[in-house]
Amino acid sequence: MRSSTIAATALLALTLVGCSDVEDAAKGAASDAACSVANRTMDEAGTQAKQAVSDLGADPAAAKRELTALRDGLKTLEGQVDGETGGKVTEARKALDRLVTQADAAREGSPVDDQAVEDAQADLDTAIEDFTELC
Template sequence: MSPRRALPAVLVVAVVALAAGCSDVEDAVKGKANEAACSVAQKTVDGVSGQVDDAIDEIGADPEAARRKLAGLRDVLDAAQSGISGEAKQKLREVAAAVGNLADEAGDAARGADIDTSAIDRAQDSLGEAVDGVRDFC
């Protein structure tokens, strides 16, 4: 094969090798971004879980205080989502939604409605599933 004919073949091989290398770099970057997102999601969930449990216990005695705590924890979860993307963000969004549902129930009770224990139980179940979703994904 003449050098002129070999040059295009060498260029094709080089381009293919470069593209494969870029894919590896892209995968590595995506992996690091996912690890960082999971770290944020996991730490946030771990940080608020106990506080959510405490606020739920408080709904019967002081539903307005429980509502404020739960709304604040939902805000923390919402803020944590702003710096991440992908599936970790979606999982964190599900936790925030469940905490928001609990805050709504506490707010209803604070406005004088009877405490809907079945709705609170459902919201707690949703929260547990959402927390497990973060932990399983990450």
């Protein structure tokens, strides 16, 4: 009787370890999938921001709309990632905030601060690269 109890306990322990491994694998797969989606979102934000910035002088209202949409998309992503990766999303969103400010100023007829645009674009690119390395 005692040996069957020990055998049953050992079997239960092995089963629980197996469940834990399956659970860990599922969490890992979900995390990988989330990173993949987040990476695509960040890459698209960078690509589309470059296009919007190139249109800043010709159509500042359209550039502002595009940059605002990208910024708002990253705000949503901010709520879904945390830790260091979340910090990189925040950095990218803040860079887009600065680009929106420049687009808004251009839309109102003020000259674009080319240095501010370059700095914000560089910060956005850096945040995206860092995010990609982390995730």
